[in-house]
Amino acid sequence: MPASSPELPRFPADFVWGASTAAYQIEGAADEDGKGPSIWDTFTHRAGTVRDGHTGDVACDHYHRFDEDVALMRRLGLDAYRFSVSWPRILPSGAGKVEPRGLDFYERLVDALLDAGIEPTPTLFHWDLPQALEDEGGWLNRETAYRFGEYAAVVADRLGDRVTRWITLNEPFVHMSFGYGFGVHAPGRALLLDALPVAHHQLLGHGLATAALRAAVPDAQVLVANNCTPVRLRQDARGEADTAAADAYDILHNRLFNDPLLHGRYPDLSAYGMPDPAWGGVVRDGDLTSIGAPLDGLGINYYNPSWITAPRDPAAGLPFDLAEPAEPYLRTSFDWPVVPDGLTELLTGLKARYGADLPPVWITENGCSQPEGSHDPARIDYLAGHLGAVADAMAQGVDVRGYFTWSLLDNFEWAEGYHQRFGLVEVDFATGARTPRASFDWYRDLIAAQRP
Ligand code: FCB
DSSP, rough: TTTOOOOOOOTTTEEEEEEEHHHHHHOOTOOOOOOOOOOHHHHHSSSSSSSSGGSSSTTTOOOHHHHHHHHHHHHHHHHHTEEEEHHHHHHSSSSOOOOHHHHHHHHHHHHHHHHHEEEEEEEEEEOOHHHHHHTTTGGGGGGGHHHHHHHHHHHHOOOOOOEEEEEEEOOOIIIEEEEIOOOOSTTTTOOOOGHHHHHHHHHHHHHHHHHHHHHHHHTTTEEEEEEEEEEEOTTTSSSSHHHHHHHHHIIIIHHHHHHHHHHSSSOOBGTHHHTOOGGGGOOOTTTHHHSOOOOOOEEEEEOOOOOOOOOOGGGGOSSSSOOOOSSSOBBBBTBBOOOOOHHHHHHHHHHHHHGGGGOOOEEEEOOOOOSSSSHHHHHHHHHHHHHHHHHHHTTTTOOOOEEEEEEOOOOGGGGGGGGGGSSSSEEOTTTOOOEOOOHHHHHHHHHHHHHO
16 A cells, blocks of 8 residues: 555455446447447547547447456456447337347346356446437437336346346436536537436436346345535535525535435526426326335445535626636546545445435445556545545444446546546556556455454
């Protein structure tokens, strides 16, 4: 461990050590074996969407090299691997005809993981919606939620005898805001607050998928992976209007997703011009019962806190402004501030807010982008600091069951293309060659040292 890393306490013997990836970011093979196009295939091929015109057509070529990647995971000593299933590989048109070759691929991956003693932890939706469903309105259309439930049943039917831990959605907040609110991610729609139904329809899809998973897999453990952020005020911005703005941001980013899942109701959306609890007919009878069905775990993806001030231009349409922190935090290559204690604040805050309704928590993503090369001491410090923050939250009574770092491999980082490198393993995107970084060895040694 580098000198600057804090000493890590012992985690419980059954704590799960993992790593995460997502289908579009690593698989490549964009139109192989009958796969249909996803919104990310469409978006990345549109000029001006992704930095330098990068696409996920080939990415890490994991589709053809998954054996090599599972061997890397085995070397790491992972307990579990979080990957995502590409919906358009399974249902090329989003619904109807199933493509068995897509299911075969995930079956081969799951079997390779199980052979390596690694628990497969699939996410059913990590943003790559079948384009055919986007053509019908995507997540703005309530029907997409039903299609998601049907797709979950198809995957569970094939893999449910071998997979027990399932994650339905990845970061419904980010998909709504970046994909439909601001248009910087696929499907590239800039609807601002008119994107709100995307939140409800994803959550309804989660509810329907949860029911489908539980029907097909009697011992299923169902989680959702929410991107959560502790909301902070700048020291120089602590007036009443700033506090109101921070509350409004907390509602949009965190509570809009956590409240219905954990408390079975939406927070007050008056700050967003939506005083009607039924959102003008979007939220229908029975929806919240389905969404609020008890979860087996809450997945948390944490990267950094958010600093909020009152809007400088209230006419711009949002009740807050995102600000930069006043403190000189270390920064990742993405320029994201490195704030490990934000994770402790987030976890203890969830426990304070949801109490007995908070299920066991899993850190389903946490990691950082660092410069190219295999020498990455800043990543080691980042991981050590954040694991220390998890341990602090556990010492304060938060039940955290596992930690999945983002990411196993350098990969296609959405609007940033291949410019942001999050991997424990460096990938040469010209040749596909994988080179474990210093952080890989550090994580391997950490996991080994934590073994009972
Ligand atoms: C999260 C995404 C994940 C990855 C990390 C850096 O928002 O879920 O796919 O891009 O950010």
